[in-house]
Amino acid sequence: MVLDSGRDAVKTIDVPYVAHLARLTLDDKEIRDFQGQLDQIVAYVKIIQQVDVSGVEPMAHAVQIRNVFRKDEERKGLDRDVVLANAPVHDGEQFLVPKIV
Amino acid sequence: MSEWNQLTVHQCRELLERGTCSSRQLVENLIEVIHALEPNLGAYLSVDEEQALRQADAADALRRQGKTARLLGIPIAVKDVINVAGQPCTCASRILEGYRSPYDATAIARLRAEGAVFLGRTNMDEFAMGSTTENSAFHITRNPWNRECVPGGSSGGSGAAVAADEAIAALGTDTGGSVRLPASFCGCVGLKPSYGRVSRYGLTAFASSLDQIGPMTKDVRDAAILLGIMAGHDSRDSTSVAAPVPDYQAALQRDLSGMKLGLPREYFIQGLDPDVEAGVQEAIRQCERLGARIVDVSLPMTPHAVAAYYIIASAEASANLARFDGVRYGLRVKDAVDPMDMYQRTRAMGFGPEVKRRIILGTYVLSSGYHDAYYLNAQKVRTLIRRDLEQAFQACDVLLTPVAPTAAYRIGEKSQNPLQMYLGDIFAVPASLAGMCALSVPCGFTSHRLPIGLQVIGPAFCEERILRAGYAYEQTTAWHRQKPPVMAPELHLTDKNDNEL
Amino acid sequence: MNYSATIGLEVHVQLATRTKMFCACNTDFGSPPNTHVCPVCLGYPGALPVINEEAVRLTVMTGLMLGSEINPFSKFDRKNYFYPDMPKNYQISQYDRPLCIGGAVAIEANGVAKTIPLTRIHLEEDVAKNMHVRNASSIDFNRAGHPLMEVVTEPELDSSEEAFAFLQALKQILLYGGISPCNLEEGNLRCDVNCSVRPAGQPALGVKTEIKNLNTFKGVFQSLQYEIKRQIAVLESGGTIVQETRRWETETGITESMRSKEAAHDYRYFPDPDLMPVVLSSEQIECWKALLPELPRQRCDRLVRQYSIPPYDARVLSADKAMADYFEEACRYYASSQATRSAHAVAPSAAAGDEKLAKTGPKAISNWLMTEMLRLLSEKGIDIDQAAIRPKALAELVRLAEAQVVNSNTAKDVFAALFEQGGDPELWVKQKGLVQVSDAGAIEAMVEKAMADHPGSVADFRAGKSAALQFLVGQVMRASKGKAHPQRVQELLKKKLTTTAN
8 A cells, every 4th residue: 555655745635636637627616615525535435544455356346257248240330410419519520629739 | 086106017017908097098197297296396307298108109009909018008217317219318417418318228128128118307416426316407306205305316306206106117226325225215115236137238327337227116026027127138238247037026925934134233333313223123023023034244344335435436437427528419618719628617517516526536546646545445345345245145145224324314414514425325335336236125214204214135146035025024014005295285186287397 | 979779669550350349330441420430439328338359359369479478367447538539538448457468579670680579469449530620620430449459569679770670570460460451541550659869888768758649650760760869969969858748740850749738647547347357268369379370480481391482582572461472372373274284285295394394483473573563563652462463364474484485575564564454464465466486487587687787797796796696686686576586586696697607
């Protein structure tokens, strides 16, 4: 259990930085509210660090299945009209987004 | 006037087969009740009356041709997180505004193949994150037993609709108790299948390693019927298990002789509401009277379950909800100057506070420098929690526990304290983390006449056991037949009601 | 001061599957935008991925061909970052458990043979394609979800030449295995390169830069040449190299820093809960091993053995699978036509002569391929599959030349014509009246006429100027419109010039 000492020294979650990673703009009130609530939540969930998990395998799935494959066989997808009907902005053929710089 | 809306699925089937009523009459009856109750309840987000009536007519026509199917003409309400072709699927979020689903979830396709009518979309906590349905972006849902109380969550709309007879049955989804909690708070039956039992294809993901679709019904038999239809392997969901689907109705027996019921001592602790404890203890005694043997078991990891759950579920959610970006569907802010601006403002505008909190928490526990301490540790604790339960099931067939430490509480009571709210999931999340199945059955009322739920937890892929225990208990009690008071006084069903939904 | 460069490559290979990595949408290139899409590859709410088995097989086959260890436990992870061409805003990739570990590619650059070790080979999904339109960017999701295999080398390439040779060698192997069409125009192979320089002799590596998304081998070569020079120039002038991502600008021929406003990447990898691990049994791997194609080196050895061609020829031919296939097919046609002729041969001596020819036939075919074919292919800038002259025609042409039906110059003309238009060489020779004149009487008449017409040259030859002979041969060839058998003409001329003199 190795913590990044540089950031852990702050002792609290860096809400604006993490929000940016998650592509969320927060206003000042949100930052304040979330800071308090998340500090509390993070402090609580830290209790799992008290459990002795040495030699315990992490559990990523609730079922133990392996090698779930499909055959390389084509199946018709969605019509473009249907797909573009859901698009916020499109040009009749493609999705449009603000210019990628 | 007729009260077909109060029927169960199996009763509907009988009456429809006998010709006592038609599917159209059933649907019309429900629409009438929905119009009357919704202003006070808010269980639905949308009802597609026209479409439902068309489906009902089609079912009636098929029946006249001598065709039959297990759900032919029977209306089902669907939590607004499951895709139904041609219907909206907002997940009670602004960010999915305008989205129309181009496809059926596998569970929906299976119900459709059995003739089900899809009546409407039920309210929920946004993206299924919450325990009260207060986190819906559109409106709250009230508890049919007390309008000042929450219905539980996140499938609160489904729970309230079934309890108030606005639906014959409904689908909910359960990630960490979201079927069982509202079933318990509203006094109906809710079943969370074992992970991998019901396909998740078409269920908008919250936490992919935990999510399951489950029935919310008026009795245990209905839960068995709906599960039997939805369960089974689906090649579109790599996590669905190719185990045979037993005849769940055949498991329903009226006695519990030979069954060993385990009581995990960590579930009967301080902080458990005395009324809830009394209700559950009385249920345990009833089970004993039905021939069951009671054994004490221990689940020592229980105190760590909520922390592990919130780390894992939020981590998965932070990735699952990244796709809501304003590019391919749903909301997009106007005048974004570049993609970054589009993402940040669209997501800021489209998500509510609880969703934002969990995305931030999930992003944090996966981020560089914290991943091992939180996420990886939580996954290891998850292994230990499963071991706990597996060990317990060496000593007993099923576990009996309360669904939640309390019955329904007042609207707004916990909404300002997220952590307090999370701790209410303590009895629900271990089964979720371990991938086990669990059932919530009504087992009495508090002194404030709020329903109490008994949780029956079974090993993975042993739904027959929890159904058997739940059914035997239910059939020898009358709790599930009680009707909430909100129904009676304000109803004037004969008046044409033009309330907007 | 002398500097040495250290280069590592990440090669992204689009696999030759019919459908996408995690859904059943078609992978055809060049379809109208957004016509091969479904809820899965558009990242719709509720849609779930399912692994394409063929993509796993092709990746494992690649690993087996390159001598990688096949990971006994492999899994898929989510790599989280936002970009408009990413439907889910996470890419399903493989983090700490790739399908293949290690392996190597043998290369030869600047005449030196070397083995480049691989770090790993993993499988992931391709992203969509975006284009700039006026004030916006447009996105076509047809490519989103195409299976993408990433081959990662150790940083053990020392020059842009080696990087280039590596890519060519890798491409050769991928084509041999049918792993990818390796069509660079269609973006089947795309490359990220890491590069650093350090003063020769210094053990510690220098600070590296990354050049992203190079889609031609030439681009890799040129960008590395530029980048190595640039880094040396920075160090020489006392500067320091900044670790950064740079973009290759094809037009200007320079690399430019991609300074982005974004915070440093934090991909937050975690196992994809939607996908189950891949645990391949040793039986399964053995079964795939049995299907391994013959690799360039093995084929080279076999060509030498089977066709008795020189090792040099075999190496050139086996470098390109299509070329080697062409060669072997032509040899088969050649052999079968020999067999037919032998069967009809009356005199045993003729059959014996054919046997001798059979040994020279493959060498003749090889000569055609290595000279005329390669020259014309590079002139036209096409692949051998696109040449109109097919192996059967080449085999026949070789036979015609051996039987001296056409002389060697005519044969070259016929080859050039068939290269463009295709068709049957025998028919072509007949139609164009190109059959070699070997008739002694006809040649003698032409020889005598040439000597009569050019008495000066005759005198010159007899005076000891042997060059005059070539002039006279040329005159006879011209008179025959190139069809006269050149050796016979020369022999006869020589005879006549000397005998008359005596």
